[in-house]
Amino acid sequence: MNLNRRQVLMLLPAAAVAWDFLVAGTPEDAPNYKMTEHWWGMLLDITKCIGCGSCVRACAMENDVPDGYFRTWVERYHVDDWHIENPSVDSPNGGKDGFPASDVKGGKNFFVPKLCNHCTDSPCTQVCPVGATFHSPDGVVLIDQNYCLGCRYCIQACPYGCRFFHPEKQVAEKCTLCYHRITKGLTTACCESCPTGARQLADLKNPNDPIHAFLKSHTVQVLKPHLATGAKMFYNGLDGSVR
Amino acid sequence: MSKFKDSAHLIRLAGVFVLGIIAFVVLRAAVIPKSFGQYGPYRGDALREITSRPIAFAGHETCEGCHPDVLEIKSKGAHAHVNCESCHGPQGKHADDPASVKPVRPEVAKLCVRCHAENIAKPSGFPQVNAKEHAQGQQCNTCHKPHSPGFDAGGKK
Numbered sequence: 001m002n003l004n005r006r007q008v009l010m011l012l013p014a015a016a017v018a019w020d021f022l023v024a025g026t027p028e029d030a031p032n033y034k035m036t037e038h039w040w041g042m043l044l045d046i047t048k049c050i051g052c053g054s055c056v057r058a059c060a061m062e063n064d065v066p067d068g069y070f071r072t073w074v075e076r077y078h079v080d081d082w083h084i085e086n087p088s089v090d091s092p093n094g095g096k097d098g099f100p101a102s103d104v105k106g107g108k109n110f111f112v113p114k115l116c117n118h119c120t121d122s123p124c125t126q127v128c129p130v131g132a133t134f135h136s137p138d139g140v141v142l143i144d145q146n147y148c149l150g151c152r153y154c155i156q157a158c159p160y161g162c163r164f165f166h167p168e169k170q171v172a173e174k175c176t177l178c179y180h181r182i183t184k185g186l187t188t189a190c191c192e193s194c195p196t197g198a199r200q201l202a203d204l205k206n207p208n209d210p211i212h213a214f215l216k217s218h219t220v221q222v223l224k225p226h227l228a229t230g231a232k233m234f235y236n237g238l239d240g241s242v243r
Numbered sequence: 244m245s246k247f248k249d250s251a252h253l254i255r256l257a258g259v260f261v262l263g264i265i266a267f268v269v270l271r272a273a274v275i276p277k278s279f280g281q282y283g284p285y286r287g288d289a290l291r292e293i294t295s296r297p298i299a300f301a302g303h304e305t306c307e308g309c310h311p312d313v314l315e316i317k318s319k320g321a322h323a324h325v326n327c328e329s330c331h332g333p334q335g336k337h338a339d340d341p342a343s344v345k346p347v348r349p350e351v352a353k354l355c356v357r358c359h360a361e362n363i364a365k366p367s368g369f370p371q372v373n374a375k376e377h378a379q380g381q382q383c384n385t386c387h388k389p390h391s392p393g394f395d396a397g398g399k400k
Contacts, residue, residue: 035282050365052358054329061333062299076364101362109364134285144289180296189300189333195325195358196369 033183038138039205040177041232042191043214044113046239048198051076051111055190055199056096059115062178062189069164070094071175072115072190079108079241087241112235112242113199115190116141116162116175117223120230124154124163124174133172139204139232140177148172159227177201204232300328301338309341313390320391321370330354330389355383 003011051074059065059072074095079087092099099111118141125133125141132147133154148171155163155172166173178188186192187201202211214220214236221238222231235242281287306327307314317323328334330349337344361371372378387393 047366050358050369051362054357058300058328058333063296078364098357098360099362099364101360102364104363110366111364131284134283134289136290137282142289142293144286146289146292147286176293179290179293181298181300183294184298186298186300186302192300192302192326193329195322195329197324 033185035137037205038182038203039232040118040139040182041202041204041211041234042115042118042177042188043200043202043211043220044233044235045198045200046110046112046235046237048196049074049111049113050196050198051095051099052195053095053098054193054195055113056094058189058193059175060096062181063176065173066167068093069166069173070096071162071173072113074099075112075114076102077108077110077112077239077242078102078104079239081107084241108239110237110239112238113190114160114162114223115233116158116177117160117229117231117233118175118177120232122229123157123159123227127153127157129153136179140179140182141174142176142179143172143174145169145171145173159224159229160231202234298335299333301333301335303327305338306334316388316390320388320393322390322392351382351384351389355387355389 053074055072056070056074059070060067063071065071072094073091075089075091076095076099077087077089088104090099090102095111095113102109118139120135120139122135122141125135129151130147130149132145132149133141133143136142150165150170150172152165152172155165158174163172163174165171178186178190181188182201188199191199191201200211203209204211211234215234218236220234220236222234223238223242224231276286276288278287278291279285282290303326310327313327317325331346332349334346337346356374359371359374361373365371383389
């Protein structure tokens with residue numbers, strides 16, 4: 001085969017594609033779950049949250065979250081009638097034991113369940129010096145605990161405070177969006193145990209997911225939209241005072 | 244006689260480079276995990292490790308498969324939208340082995356007030372009671388059946 005320089009140059013891109021195909025290895029093993037067909041998020045309806053803490057307990061039981069650490073938690077907001085910019089927030093034990101009746105009067109009072117926002121452009125994955133945290137093809141931010149050095153950069157980088165340092169494993173930990181459940185067709189533990197339907201797992205790539213109808217008829221917001229993190233936790237009825 | 248009379252130097256140097264490159268390629272192949280780069284710039288096996296975690300909450304569809312009678316009662320009441328494990332806790336082990344793992348009956352005194360105790364931050368439309376005044380020492384399930392609670396006074400349902 002005689003090739004001139006021009007032909008070799010023209011073949012190079014094809015060779016590059018072929019090489020990429022070679023190093024990419026075999027496609028995913030689980031035949032029933034195709035990562036590329038999903039894009040996970042969650043709908044959190046503040047108008048439905050009753051602060052019972054079922055989600056926090058369920059998460060701890062499903063994922064062995066150590067006591068005093070939280071992959072999800074619930075905050076109680078009290079927004080004064082005049083002091084709107086400085087709401088008072090409490091979250092006793094992350095809301096795990098529910099909320100005691102408060103003695104506040106008036107103002108606006110509501111619960112805000114929080115968890116990892118599984119941002120599309122997440123600050124936490126960008127700071128990891130060893131690439132231990134990453135985006136899965138279906139839009140979930142995960143940690144490779146074998147790679148994590150425990151440097152805690154990601155914990156500082158998360159603007160939502162969703163990561164913590166596991167006291168025994170000595171690695172960063174966070175919500176996996178119950179990746180072991182959603183890949184098997186189940187919903188997350190928090191959504192499964194929410195008695196009022198305030199939390200609903202959403203597959204944005206599934207055209208039949210009820211989230212699409214909901215998003216069209218409701219005004220939803222994400223937390224800290226000004227940070228442009230591409231958060232995928234959509235809050236319905238979110239008050240402007242929530243940080 | 245070649246133009247370069249000391250060409251052996253160059254060959255030796257090239258040899259060193261070739262050895263270095265071979266060492267680099269071999270080391271790289273040995274150090275980088277096989278699944279690295281399978282889906283992106285991370286270990287593909289990490290996804291499989293995370294996915295392989297055992298499930299604690301079986302999911303209400305699993306419960307309903309064996310307990311259609313409860314589903315029937317529940318679907319007509321105010322708790323129709325409340326999933327089984329919301330009150331009964333994680334029952335994955337029970338679902339795997341129903342004969343030997345029996346679920347513990349939830350404690351009514353704690354369970355009901357968890358959701359229905361009065362709290363100013365709860366949505367105003369949500370049924371809330373001051374348990375002490377409302378029940379006056381009685382257990383909730385004296386009047387209200389948890390699978391299908393009635394909101395009418397006396398709780399006949």
